[in-house]
Amino acid sequence: MAGATALHAKADHAARFESRSATREPTWVKWTLIGVSLTFFALFLLMPLIAVFVEALRKGWDTYLAALVEPDALSAIRLTLIAAAIAVPLNLVFGVSAAWAITKFNFRGKHFLITLIDLPFSVSPVVAGLIYVLLFGAQGWFGPWLAEHDLKVIFAVPGIVLATVFVTFPFIARELIPLMQAQGKEEEEAAVVLGANGWQTFWYVTLPNIKWGLLYGVILTNARAMGEFGAVSVVSGHIRGLTNTMPLHVEILYNEYQFAASFAVASLLALLALVTLCIKTWIEHQAGRDS
């Protein structure tokens, strides 16, 4: 299901199609198509993006900056960074390990395993939060045991991290599997035959081949981890200054009609999205140059 987010080396194909009369439309058709699709693009993608920044600065820079350095906002930023800093490495190790097992070896049930890895993509974020409440909540399977040992998962940081790990689970694995499948395993086998151990083989042979796909998966995972709302909302309990991530802080401010402050925090997340898209475009460019 991650097919839509797979790394795709960019190249411009327009010249090839525009130079041949058989693959060219009349000028009016061409510009109507461009016009309609760009209008749709501007209406649905561009305007919401611009609106975030306009609304954030509506009451001036002072209000904007004040909303960002306020203690609750800072603690929300910190928690978001913590959740991403745990979720991304965990899913990175899993992604590499799953891709290695799936692409370098043959075993039964491989396709089924890939489908299972895809599962979190198709599960609603709300359901993702709910499953951890059922496990670790006060009435959950491990609830009494956790209470006995004075441990808190739900309405606390561990729950937020777990929910974040779940929703970003497949990204890196799904980025690497098609890439490593296409590259085959001859290079690694050659390295092993020449005496390299497994770690050396991975580090010097596999990693250089997959670096762009890996980086791509990491930035996608990071963006999703920092922006997750639904799943985190279910497990967080919305305790200000303690269990609020940035998206949850945006929601609370918004519901309190503090629109300028809400959009100010939202604009940080929008900036993060733009930086992610810039890095993504750069990676596609690099990958296109390498291939």
Add this chain to the structure above:
Amino acid sequence: MSRRTLRVLPGFNLTLGYTLFYLSVIVLIPLSAVFIKTSSLGLAQFWEVVTAPRVLASYRLSFGASLLAASINAVFGLMLAWALVRYSFPGKKLVDALIDLPFALPTAVAGIALTALYAKNGWLGSILEPAGIKVAFGPLGVLVALVFIGLPFVVRTVQPILEDLDTELEEAATSLGARRWQTFRHVTLPILAPALLTGFALAFARAVGEYGSVIFIAGNIPMVSEITPLMIITKLEQYDYAGATAIAVVMLVFSFVLLLGINGLQAWTERATGRNR
């Protein structure tokens, strides 16, 4: 184990073992909790929860709006992909990069931004509401949010197939006397169909489960603009865990079926186009 093939590369047991372990801990065991918890409910009670009028209304909205949003995305996404692959126009690189915005922008941010745009005093709402079209705080708002989050799925599944298309096929059709529209309808579109359908299904699957971008703009009026994920949240807030779980089971079963369908569609795309993604 006489048929066991010799493995040259190391790490099979370690990596597969870790993969299965991590998959079980993070995904499989927690998901199974949903099914086990529901079984405590009993069939009659389960049925009563998942067919309550308010819940039924939420299915109608969630599935109806998701289907419609995915269809809108299929049409405009195809157009966008076509324009991006086949034409040169100013700002094309920027448009191409921003298509992925809904993947990267947190859903809550999208939600409040769309609400600000379509509210009565917003840039678009101030034009639409006097004309009698109420988008924010109603079912139409749900649709707008779902179109936003689904767009990249269609563009990004169709785009690579369009790029790989050889010009020869269309040249052959033209030389045989087909007009441009006929060539598109009978030559190009059938090649794109599997990818287009995959993009549609992905957008649909994402839309059904979507929560963050929708709840701000929907207004959440019972029987009118409540989506199914919100029903789970509502039950949870009333500490009705069994009820929340029952609705979650309905959604999960639906996602499993859709996931299997999508995997089938992707296999079809690969076979039809010879691409391996």
